[in-house]
Structures are given as structure tokens and as C-alpha cells.
Amino acid sequence: MTTPEMGYFLSAKYSRNLYQKASMIKISIYEDNARLSQLLSLMIENTEGFELMACHENCLEALQNTRNERPDVIVMDIDMPQRSGIDGVVEIKSYFPHIKIIMHTVFDGNEHLFDCLSKGADGYILKKDSSTRLIQAIKEVNEGGAPMSPFIANKVLQSFRKQPVTDDFNLTDREIEVLTYLAKGFSYRMISIELNISVETVRRHIKNTYQKLHVQCGPEAVAKAIRSGIINS
Amino acid sequence: MTTPEMGYFLSAKYSRNLYQKASMIKISIYEDNARLSQLLSLMIENTEGFELMACHENCLEALQNTRNERPDVIVMDIDMPQRSGIDGVVEIKSYFPHIKIIMHTVFDGNEHLFDCLSKGADGYILKKDSSTRLIQAIKEVNEGGAPMSPFIANKVLQSFRKQPVTDDFNLTDREIEVLTYLAKGFSYRMISIELNISVETVRRHIKNTYQKLHVQCGPEAVAKAIRSGIINS
DNA sequence: TCAAGAATGACCCAAAAGGGTTATTGACAG
DNA sequence: CTGTCAATAACCCTTTTGGGTCATTCTTGA
Missing domain, CATH: 1.10.10.10 (Winged helix-like DNA-binding domain superfamily/Winged helix DNA-binding domain)
Known part of the structure; x- marks a missing residue:
């Protein structure tokens, strides 16, 4: 669904980078749903202090893209064709550990969640949340926070609670x-x-x-x- | 520093409870610093939709207080005389697991943090954050979220990252x-x-x-x- | 092509582990 | 005050472990 024109448009945008203010938060997006990615792009471009670097429909070239774009924050979908966003996280984080990555996905199950977190994702926002929440999350993560959807934050906390001894088998x-x-x-x-x-x-x-x-x-x-x-x- | 008068005042307040709107979020505070507890009380009383049930300077009677007050959300300091807020959490959660407890403390070390979380705290806000953040956290936790100061959320996420095999000792x-x-x-x-x-x-x-x-x-x-x-x- | 490392197998032997049975003492609950 | 249970201890006997030393085959990387 992403058109070649769109890629060109984004490259043009990237070239404008030279004129950006130092305080701008540079953002790259990985999202295979064209409608959603356009929406996100628009929102980011129209947010004060945000600079959209690029919008990719898969993360096959994630590393090279990142090298070129040098974003501060990456918004990463998980379910993308050919290569999962989680692989993207691993790759990007291993070369650019300081770049913040926010997972933006429909998955609210434990499996993907803890997989992403253990591999270095800095935030985890569900797509069912409002786009405004994502914008806010980008600001938060850029300031060193760890934005999570409430439902997700709860899952994370719950994972700490089931620690206490399951069964002591009546050992003395x-x-x-x-x-x-x-x-x-x-x-x-x-x-x-x-x-x-x-x-x-x-x-x-x-x-x-x-x-x-x-x-x-x-x-x-x-x-x-x-x-x-x-x-x- | 909490005066008997204050206790009386709060009891009076509690009796007004009969007239409260069903949608009000009922809040109890445990905080030994009188100045801070007064500030919090004021902020809560002046927040739309919030109902302050009581303000205690220690949690010796936490269980009995909770039985009387039936709050929706408890704001709990950790370092209080005679009995730690963590003990309070354990006690309250064992009888009222549905009541949300937000830790509100100066401690940002791992020890207290993970201790509280494993014992069932639903949120962890540092005192260095603005009081507004606490008010917001109360709303969040009441809606099922897990509010944490950014610094804390980060610590929590970090605890997931160091999971992968520390050292495989070159075992085949x-x-x-x-x-x-x-x-x-x-x-x-x-x-x-x-x-x-x-x-x-x-x-x-x-x-x-x-x-x-x-x-x-x-x-x-x-x-x-x-x-x-x-x-x- | 040669060295390194993984997987395989064997022998010797002393020490440790594990299963069974039985028993005494002290503490604590009914 | 009596029964239960934790902690203590001993004996018997077989199997398992664990340490040492040596050797072969196969794959793989320098």
C-alpha cells in the first residue's frame, strides 16, 4: 500500500533535515499498514518539536535505514511482512542502544510483550490507544521514560507478583x-x-x-x- | 504532627460520605510528614471526583482503617515510624486485593521498589514528581492502570533486559x-x-x-x- | 591440510549417595 | 498427659558418582 511516490516524498523530507532545529525529536516509523502509517506521519509532522525522518513498511533494511536517518525515537510495529519488528529491535539496539524504540502494536499477549521488553524496547503502546497517546509516548520516551499502555503496565507489574513460594512442600x-x-x-x-x-x-x-x-x-x-x-x- | 483535631476533622469528613456521589474516587493517605500530608489532602479535596476518606501518619491500624474507610485508592508512603508502608501493603492487599495502592516515596532504589511491586503495589510514584502527577496517577490506577514515575518504569523495564543467559560457560x-x-x-x-x-x-x-x-x-x-x-x- | 574441539567410549577405584529399618529426645497441641 | 512431629542418630547394603587417564571419529575453521 505504500507507494513509490510516498518513499520519494519521505526522502525529500529527509533532505530538509539540514534545516532542522537541534531540539527537534527525530522520529522514524515502521508500519506496514499504509493508512495507519499515513495517519501517524501526519500527526507527527504536525506536532511541534517533532521531525519525521522516514516511514518504512517493513524492517528488512532497518539497520541501514537507521544509519541514514539517525532518529531519536523509532515507532515499531511488530507484525510486518517478511521480518518481525522484534528482529528489528534486536538489530537496531545492538548497534544503536541509545535510540529509543516504542513498540506500537495490536498484540497485548504476554509472549510478544516480554519478548520485546527483554530485547530492549523502551516503550509498548497498543494500537487501540489513541494516537495522541502515541505522540505523548514519544515525548516521554525521549525524556528517558518508559511509556506503556495501562493494560501493558499492569501485565508488567503482575509479572513481579507471582514470585512468592508456590508451594513449600511442608519442608521443615x-x-x-x-x-x-x-x-x-x-x-x-x-x-x-x-x-x-x-x-x-x-x-x-x-x-x-x-x-x-x-x-x-x-x-x-x-x-x-x-x-x-x-x-x- | 497530625493533631487530634485533624483526626476529628477527618472523621467528620468520613460521615459526609453518605452523601457522596457514587462515581467519586475514595482515597486514603498514609504519610507521616504533616506538611506533605496536608498538601496532598488539600489537592485531593479540591480535585473534581475525588473524595478524601482519611489521612494517617502511620499504618499501625491500616487494616482497621481500611475496613472503616473502604477507599478505592490508597496513597502509601514507605518510610513511616513504627511500621513500614510495605507491611501495610501486605496487610491491606491480603484482605482487600481489589483496593489499589500507590506507593508515594522518596526511595528510588531497586530494593524497596521490587519489594513493593512483588507484594502487590499497583503504582509507584516518587515524591520528587509534581503533586499533579500523583493526582493523575490516582485517576490512572483507578482506571486499572499502573502509574509509575518514568525513572521507575525504566527500572522495571531494565529488570527484564538482564534476563538472557548471563554466561553459558561454553557448554556444548x-x-x-x-x-x-x-x-x-x-x-x-x-x-x-x-x-x-x-x-x-x-x-x-x-x-x-x-x-x-x-x-x-x-x-x-x-x-x-x-x-x-x-x-x- | 592440520589443529581444535565436539562427541563418543572404556577402565580403575574410592567415595558418596540413596533406600530400608529402628530409636531417642524435646516441644507443642489437643 | 498423651500423641504427633521435628531433629537427632545408627546400621546395612547396593548403586551411583566423580576423578584420573587414554583413545577414536568427525566436523570445522585457520
Whole structure:
């Protein structure tokens, strides 16, 4: 849907770059939906302090584009033909970590969200939000913030809440203590010396622990204990 | 610094509650700095759609207060005499999980931040932000958002970025495969059958793995592998 | 083409781990 | 005041681990 004329238009725009004010926020867009990308372009061009560098319908050339355009902020769709916006983020961030990237997508699922965030996206705005929100987000991210749609921010916070121990399997304090030493690589003998008890007692605790955890050896017990949050440090 | 008179005043205010409009956002404040709490009170009382329920200088009685006041949103300081706001969050959230709590504090360190978030805080606004930002945050949180100061939102995002494998210790694919079975409780023999190789080869891989990880037994290896993200499922 | 590294396999041997059974002591709840 | 449970301890016996040393095959990159 993006026409060659449009590309030309944007190149022309880019050449005007020489006259821009230093304080302008330079923005590049990656969005395969032509209607939406035109809307965004218009909004950005008509916002004080914003300078639209280019508008791309895929991120096959993301790196080269970025080298040419040197934007301050990139607005990136995820679902684009041939190459996902997430790959674009990885590539751009690895060469230009200081350039801010705002994901602008319809995806509100955990998968894409945490994938993008772990790969360095600086903001995550849903398309269902108003375009004004995106404009505001661009300002925010340029000032060092991390704009997110409320729904997204909530998902992010929720991911912190499910930390607390899922199930402690009724392990006693002593059993957890012994298990902790086991995970540190102590042998039964070393543990017995450390805790000033008999090796047989250490063995006893470990046997009980295995029964409670429904495991049959040390490595499995340690794995289960760490994954369920029973032991940490 | 909160005077008895102030308490009386607030009780009087609470009694007016009967006449409130259903759409009002009911707010309680926990803040030990009298000057700041008065400022916040004033701002809230003068904001359309906000109803100040009470203003407390500590959260010793947080649960009882909440039962009486039934706020929609609580603004909670962290550093208060006798009882930390974090304890307040835990208590209130365990009985009233639907009540939104915004932390309002000077602390911008990771420790308090992630502690609060994991315990269920719904927003985290720094005191250095303008009071207007807090008012806005109250609206946001009441609409299901997760308001955070830009600096805080960034910290939260950053916590996702350092997830990817810290160090893979140059383990080969095969070594990781064997280690994964080990963590599942497979013995060397079982692994050898599973992978259709000799027990000696399994042992070989494990020996090499221990050297690379600088550990000397299975439990320790598994602990290290899980903690550094080498193995997961 | 040659060296490096991955994957494979084997042997020796001592130490550690794991399963079963039994028992004593002290604390705490009903 | 009696039963339960955590913590302690011991003995038996088999299997598994883990450390050392050596060797072959195959792929891959310099």
C-alpha cells in the first residue's frame, strides 16, 4: 500500500533535515499498514518539536535505514511482512542502544510483550490507544521514560507478583537448610560438619526431603527447590 | 504532627460520605510528614471526583482503617515510624486485593521498589514528581492502570533486559542436554538409554560440564545452571 | 591440510549417595 | 498427659558418582 511516490516524498523530507532545529525529536516509523502509517506521519509532522525522518513498511533494511536517518525515537510495529519488528529491535539496539524504540502494536499477549521488553524496547503502546497517546509516548520516551499502555503496565507489574513460594512442600526449616547446602555443592559429610550434626542425620533430612518433594536424587531436588522458590541464595 | 483535631476533622469528613456521589474516587493517605500530608489532602479535596476518606501518619491500624474507610485508592508512603508502608501493603492487599495502592516515596532504589511491586503495589510514584502527577496517577490506577514515575518504569523495564543467559560457560549443546536430564532426576544410566549413548559418554559430558562450571557435584551444577539460565524446563 | 574441539567410549577405584529399618529426645497441641 | 512431629542418630547394603587417564571419529575453521 505504500507507494513509490510516498518513499520519494519521505526522502525529500529527509533532505530538509539540514534545516532542522537541534531540539527537534527525530522520529522514524515502521508500519506496514499504509493508512495507519499515513495517519501517524501526519500527526507527527504536525506536532511541534517533532521531525519525521522516514516511514518504512517493513524492517528488512532497518539497520541501514537507521544509519541514514539517525532518529531519536523509532515507532515499531511488530507484525510486518517478511521480518518481525522484534528482529528489528534486536538489530537496531545492538548497534544503536541509545535510540529509543516504542513498540506500537495490536498484540497485548504476554509472549510478544516480554519478548520485546527483554530485547530492549523502551516503550509498548497498543494500537487501540489513541494516537495522541502515541505522540505523548514519544515525548516521554525521549525524556528517558518508559511509556506503556495501562493494560501493558499492569501485565508488567503482575509479572513481579507471582514470585512468592508456590508451594513449600511442608519442608521443615532444617530440611531447607540442608537442601541449601546441598545446592552449594556440600557433601553430606561437609554439611554435617557445618551444622554440627551427624552425617546420618543429614542423610535423614535429605531422605525426608526427597519424599516430600517426590524426587529421588540431589540434582532433581535442587532443581525443584529452586524452581518453586524454596531456596534462592 | 497530625493533631487530634485533624483526626476529628477527618472523621467528620468520613460521615459526609453518605452523601457522596457514587462515581467519586475514595482515597486514603498514609504519610507521616504533616506538611506533605496536608498538601496532598488539600489537592485531593479540591480535585473534581475525588473524595478524601482519611489521612494517617502511620499504618499501625491500616487494616482497621481500611475496613472503616473502604477507599478505592490508597496513597502509601514507605518510610513511616513504627511500621513500614510495605507491611501495610501486605496487610491491606491480603484482605482487600481489589483496593489499589500507590506507593508515594522518596526511595528510588531497586530494593524497596521490587519489594513493593512483588507484594502487590499497583503504582509507584516518587515524591520528587509534581503533586499533579500523583493526582493523575490516582485517576490512572483507578482506571486499572499502573502509574509509575518514568525513572521507575525504566527500572522495571531494565529488570527484564538482564534476563538472557548471563554466561553459558561454553557448554556444548550435548552437555546442556545431559545436564537437563540430570536436573530431571535421571541417573547416568537412564540418560545413556534416553540419548542412546554409553554411560561412559554421559559421565564424560558431565565431567566436562563440572569443569566448565567450576563445580564438583550434580546438585551444585544444576543449581548453577538454573540460576544462570542455562537450563529451564 | 592440520589443529581444535565436539562427541563418543572404556577402565580403575574410592567415595558418596540413596533406600530400608529402628530409636531417642524435646516441644507443642489437643 | 498423651500423641504427633521435628531433629537427632545408627546400621546395612547396593548403586551411583566423580576423578584420573587414554583413545577414536568427525566436523570445522585457520
